[in-house]
Amino acid sequence: MILSVFVLAAAVVSSADGVPIHFTDQGKGEPALVFVHCWSCDRHLWDNQVPVFAKRHRVVTLDLAGHGDSGRGRRDWSIPAFGEDVKAVVEKLGLKQVVLVGSSMGGPVSLEAARLMPGRIVGIVPVDTLQNVSERVPPEQVAGMLKLLEADYKGTTTQFMNQRLFAAGTPAAVKERMLAGALSVPPEVAVPSIRAVLTYDPQPAFGEMKVPVRAINSDLNPTNVDGNQKVLPGFQAVIMKGVGHYPMLEDPARFNELLAGILRDFRK
DSSP: OOOOOOOOOOEEEEOTTSOEEEEEEEOOOSSEEEEEOOTTOOGGGGTTTHHHHTTTSOEEEEOOTTSTTSOOOOSOOOHHHHHHHHHHHHHHHTOSSEEEEEETTHHHHHHHHHHHOTTTEEEEEEESOOSOTTOOOOHHHHHHHHHHHHHOHHHHHHHHHHHHTOOTTOOHHHHHHHHHHHHHSOHHHHHHHHHHHHHOOOHHHHHHOOSOBEEEEESSSOOOHHHHHHHSTTOEEEEETTOOSOHHHHSHHHHHHHHHHHHHHHHO
């Protein structure tokens, strides 16, 4: 696992609802890369990508509302509201050509952000997410999951992550880091945020995309490429074998190589 240590001065911008959103900005070059983290994570999820891609691109990372250093005073914990966080940062920096790289929840957030900024987004890279945009979690399963989280947030989150998000080869350090991060998020933020993920229907936004969408997914869960292409004919995916839900941490060198290849394809 690559370990990168660097310090960036963070800036702040207000999202559409006034919540302060913290972000960092490094490097030069278009398209700019805006990295969007997953549920219960923060902008440091991408620490192994920033110094690599900032050599050729302007690279931006942000903390979505309720995560990291950003504000928690949100009333509408929804995927579109998180999309507004991304829009606020992009507009604050005046970015004209943007590739959104979104992990897990960050994939749907990137779709909604792209809807808000159709003239600025030139590509989207979902990461271990949007494996089957036609599949929905049954309402009774959503209700059951939320009930468990509300009753025992730490125990339920630990069990879920151990059973569903880690592969056999996921490094122990990654497991410890991601579990600690998830358990540090206040339940009053984490639970409505996961509700937003579980109840979100990505099909409308996915089908509207006029830019390339190229996923980097793990083989932990199957990606229904054919099914997704029925909604968005140009959709493509590359599969990282042997990693779990956090490929950018579990095998950053291989992840960075795949992302670099996708960016080259976007420029063709």
